[in-house]
Amino acid sequence: MISYKSKSELLAKHPFALNFFKKRLLRFLLITAGILALASVGARLVGFQILPIFLKLPQALTRFFKLYLPPDFSEVSKLFEQLWLTVLLAVCSATVGVILAYFSALAISKTTGKIPVLRIGIRFLATLIRNIPSAIWAITLLMAFWFGEFLAFIVMALGTYGFMTRVFSDMIDETNTNSIEALEATGASYWQIIAQAVFPETLPVAVSWALYAVESNIRSSTIIGMLAGGGVGYLIGIYKHFRKFELLFTAVIFVVITILVADQVSTQIRKRIL
């Protein structure tokens, strides 16, 4: 067995040890209290109350069931048509967004970007596009374009573009620069190097991100459709507006199924690509 000195002797020898743990506990308590205090002030400001959610649960459930159930399947053919359009729009906007983002990333990446003005300009543009939410784009562009699937396409493509430009420029920064250097040494031109070294190296990752973009566009199609028109979101928006909740519920069922399927398909394909 280990024999220790008496407590008073140990205390004299390690004057900071106890303080260290007291400070740590204090810090933890202060942080927790701080977060809780801020949250409750915030909750009071916006009028957020958690208790009624639990207290009124039975009434809320009955009201929900009365409004939404049973699902009305009478407009399923129209629904499928719009769902198909949503998928088409998602793929189309993902493709366009990804292609544009790829070239933008080439222009702003440290390894491949050669023109400073272009680098700063595109970086600014991508930041601007990325940090304005899709819904705001939809509301704003609504005035110049018109309500409908083309606007939905543009809004989704902008979303994909903003996000993917950042992803791709990181990706190109991470690809090994040795092969680029080797080709440079042989006297290959800029576009030759891009086509023969950068492109083949990054294509699988880019395609897998494109799949992700399709998936995420399908996810956001509900809200974009409601605000910009086009696809199943448009239909859901109409159902909501005219309070046809039983039809809306049917639409939701199929949207969820579509998203789950898209999620699985894209995960499976990505597994096989990378």
Place this chain on the structure above:
Amino acid sequence: MRVARNVFGKPKLKERTTSDILIRLLVITFLAVSAYTLFIRMEYKWDLFSAQTGLKFLARFIRFDQVPPKMMLDMVGRLLNTIILGVLTTLIGAFVGLVFGLLGARNLTNPKVSNVVKGIASFVRAVPTIIWVLIFVAGYGLTATTAVVGMAFHSFAFFVKSYAESFEEVDRGTIEALKATGANWFQIVFGAVIPSALTKLISWIALRSEINFTVAVVIGPAVGVPGTIGTMINNAARAGNYEVQGFGIILVFITAFLMEIVVTRLRQNSIVSNH
């Protein structure tokens, strides 16, 4: 693109070739679908677009001097409201998600529980946020609370997934070491698992805060939550107050941009501190 495909029959190379074929197929499909959608399927494209109107709007967007100062203050207040909605959503999601994230981590529970928890999370994630909000609005009526709870569902699912993954990445040996000293499950979780994953957890929270701000902005115009900046931008657009709309967009942009900078910092730190 040349692929050494038929010459070699080795399984490893064969795997690569399936991936190459898949990639090629995907690229062709994507391009074909896009061409079909853009050139054949869509009924209208540019015909309704007018650059002139666009430019006219743009000119009015940036006339912030025409926004009355009192209005500006009001808008900043609504921006604050929106930020609070996002933060509350994140906090609720992060807290509930933590509990279920622990149950979802394969190395902390048995595989059955983990699969069930992850399955529930991916279902919750598949229902769009806006739908969750609509469902809650149907039950409880339109208030800030319903908006937050509806948004929190999605955050919850996000945290379950990302937390569980972060917990699964915690070194098995560390858990083993605490088990060997006779510590119980809770002590192992709070002594080893959460401290080890803490930087990652914080960076997930930061990332989600960024997303939830966007969601809180969007939920305004879509459902009509009063007192948010999104609703205000939407109303301004409809009423033709383009200066107000422009100023609102700038406010949203600046907030989102600042958040992005913080998140990028945090993520870099969490990568660096991974011994």
Place this chain on the structure above:
Amino acid sequence: MSNAVLSINNLQKTYAPNTKALKGVSFDVNKGELVSVIGPSGAGKSTLFRCINRMIEPDQGSSIVFNGLDIVDLNRDNLKNVRKHIGMVFQHYNLVYRLTAIENVLHGRLGYYSTLKGIMGLYSDEDVLKAGELLDLLGLSERKYFKCSNLSGGQKQRVGIARALIQDPTLILCDEPIASLDPQSSKVIMDYLKDITKQMGIPCLVNLHQVEVAINYSDRIIGVSAGSIVFEGTPGEVTEDVIKNIYGAELNDILQK
């Protein structure tokens, strides 16, 4: 027999129907003894160590008597009690790198605390002071409040040893404690382990890769090959033939080192 702290009898472990990792291993560890287990990788040394505190469940019919209790039959609560008294030191240290050295040492006491106190890290003053003292003893007085990610390999391993010592263990299991360390740090660690057995009287069972080290430091050496004990004796009895018998075809690799 009364001198034995740990007494293993016919320890068997079967993973899949046809893969037996341990084929009836029997040996004792006595008070104040440093016993080394040597053998080629894949011989079952790691499985053997993890069966002793049941991190891996041994087969039915095995017997591991520790402090007069058969570990194999224990229920979960009693098993936790036994684990409290067996310290374990790992090849990869297995520390929580984001926490400080002293916090990692105190993890060794978690088994003695209620769940809530353990979660909040409300350690008693005595334990905190003991942890400080142990870190001093292991030459880490300057590093107590350092994050473990900022320590060197040898220092991390000393924190690991302190974590085992604060358990007030009756036995310490060291699973390849120096396999990831440079020769200089290895010597320091082995010297500490020797001190622990001789001065504190806590027996150590050490799983080693280097025959040389085992000969220099052990009181007794056990050679394991293909899940069975093929040698047991003092360091003096380890001859070239014995090594050949333990390591078989791998002998040349060992000698070249």
